[in-house]
Amino acid sequence: MTKRILLVEDDASIALVITAALEAEGFEVDQCDSIAGRDRFLAGYDYRLLLTDVMLTDGDGIETLGPVRDAHPALPIIILSAQNTLDTAVRASDTGAFEYFPKPFDLEELVRTVTQAIGKAEAAAPDLAQDVPQGLPLVGRSAAMQAVYRMITRVLRNDLTVLILGESGTGKELVAEAIHQLGNRRSGPFIAVNTAAIPAELIESELFGHEKGAFTGAVARSIGKFEQASGGTLFLDEIGDMPMQAQTRLLRALQSGRIRRVGGRDEITLDCRIVAATNRDLLPMIAAGTFREDLYYRLAVVPIELPPLRERADDIDALSRHFLARAAAEGLPRRQLTAAGADLLARQPWRGNVRELRNFIYRLALLARDEVVDAATIEPLLSQTDSGVPLSLHAETVGGGIVQGPADIASAVDQWLFANAPAPGTVYDAALAAFERPLFLNILAQTGGNQLRAAQILGINRNTLRKRLVDLAITPDEMPKRD
Template sequence: MSLPTILVADDDRSIRTVLSQALGRAGYQVRATAHAATLWQWVEEGEGDLVITDVVMPDINGLDLIPRIRRVRPDLRVVVMSAQSTLTTAVQATQRGAFEYLPKPFDLKEVLAVVARALATPATVVPAPAVAQPEEQMPLIGRSVVMQDIYRIIARLTTSDLTVMISGESGTGKELVARALHEYGRRRAGPFVAINMAAVPRDMIESELFGHERGAFAGATSRVAGRFEQAAGGTLFLDEIGDMPPEAQTRLLRVLQDGEFTTVGGVQPVQANVRIIAATHRDLRQAIRAGTFREDLYYRLNVVPMRLPPLRERVEDIPLLARHFLNACQEDGTPAKMLDDAAIAPLQAYRWPGNVRELENLMRRLNALYPQETLGADLIEHELAEAQAMSTPAAEGVPRDNETLSDAVGRHIRHFLETGQDGMPLHDIYDKVIAEVERPLITMTLSATRGNQIKAAAMLGLNRNTLRKKIRDLDIPVVRGGG
């Protein structure tokens, strides 16, 4: 039995050499070329069991080659590589029929895993036709590994109406991802309708979602369509789903189960022709344990989970984001400004408790307040020092002088009671505060013991089984091999 042959096309000689050597050591035969035309000739002649191609080639764009390959060799898998690591590239590669998209620089172990999976997967799926791409203005910016994973998920969902649950801290861009899922999806011709559950009075949420009939309640002088009707044919984005009251959760569950709803005060069912995308910054599993969120609704919504990383987990994306936000300031009529190279270091060293939203606000503030065309490290450090002085010690991990743990926790709770979280009123704060304290306490103790649960339990004064249950209930990552 002959060994599988991998056809590699990349105009970078070092890439061709590295891939040829790695694939050869893995037991494959390899033919490599710097030209897409040569690759096409090999494909037409019936050579190769798998194609790995770059996007930017000197003669033909690798993405344009995919549909041609699929027409003449529908059984031939194509893996796309690209240094243009954007959402658009990932989506285009998927929609034109690529088996997988690999951003450069790539990990050789991942390449070999993709090759093995591609050769073992039956080629029975007909690729979706290429569609017009929206301008990348939304935008999802970043070339970090975690953002590439987000791009891949969005690309794979372009032909699906599966329900998506987006989780992440405030300011990480959950609505941007929801809009991307809509704009690149098959419902892009329909409306995108968003509703923030935390911003709607609890007694009005059902009316906002499902609409109401005339006379349904005091002040209802006419029939009003709810968000489900407004989003018909498109996408309904349910932001901060964890703040939905129990009675509205029950009605939403029925809609997801039956595909129809009735307006408040109505009797005739209305078809729910929408795709649902939900988002939250809360731990919904903790809310389920606290009895504030329905477990059956959670599993209906959490069909495809997406976690957005905080900015501190993708610091390599900060220069791209910062420069993008500065360029965007020109739309306000202000002159273009630049970041000095030395200004990047303090930006990447900061913790960013407000995530991408805080970075955007900083760039807009710098653009508005300072006349310099080039913004240096001194200005950045000054602004970040001001922000750090205003933030709570919990965000920085450093207590104030002579401040006890009780003082710090009390100040946090006082702030929450006065302002709410994200400006919204809180409820069930006992369970939330306990969870907020328990999770970092256990996480940091496990880190201090290098994952040794026996030592961690002893330090915490807990029974080991109790610790294990808390680790499971709080969904705390476990370092394997620590006992």
């Protein structure tokens, strides 16, 4: 990431000298001369360090640092002052400033201290935007995503309950995984459960477990999600779609910190962090009586709101190149975007957010004819989407491809026949075995894991769908989840 510094200094000659010295060492420096200017700059960019004078054109630079500290707790601050008194030094120390330089100061020492302050801050709290651990593709350096990263860093060293809000496809589960894998509980399990997909009559058994004989069909003890997540994190996805009765049972568990298996007598103390997510606006639901207000406040101790892709268009280029690299690593042809191609992608609405962009990029990697992809190649593929609803489905597919529609299905069948050459009389059974499993996974991906909608699209009964999922050995871990 760019080593960008904000310098707040009302003496133009001093500001010029400091800026020149820092830029000579490879820093980028933004400069202003007031508290108001400082706040505008800090709101628009994620700086690596704040270098500020005390007496500014519109007030005291130290007295107004409180809100800066609240909004940017990891930002190192160096204070400059011509008021060379003990009181000023003490006030600077009380703000938690990394260092205090009385004027006149040694310019070389100031530059060294700036470098040390940034290095120490990076070592103490790695920049998620710059160095996201493998497997956590949180991509983007826009101001909106920087705000998300800052919120993530604030919850890593505690077990506060987090509620992740955002439209479908914005990557809520990725944020939950980041909180787990970078936090105190990373050595424990990460258990994700789509609460909307569990029938109301099974929610208690699914979450809390049950004892043998607790109900018809309970032939053995079952450990629920809360116990499975012991020592780690329990991610409750689509919490806004949870039935009211289940909300009550969940609230009781969160309030008491204890659960009891269905049919059991012993209480079990919970030892997991709770992270929940929803694409629903819960406040109107509370007003309408469809979501419990007390549960909302129990979950939203720390809310993190993910921006839709249309509000972080600056990240589309980085996301596109990231997904192209992932597609190549997964066996699809390697592609490169031209500047015109990247610009065309950045101007699309992407109503399905990051998920839609990801799916389109995989489709592009599969169908483009040349390694270098320009706007002329991208444009006809964009025209095949339906009102912004993504047709590309990133799931297990025949031959590693992505089945989109009739043309792609025909192409996939041709490729499969050519590659497998099944013996006469065995084509139907062999093709059914090859295509049925990826077809189900594709449809489930399209519906965000909603089995009822998937069954409707396939034109089969929901019970039939469930039976086929079992027959095809499609496990819950393989089933796509709603972001």
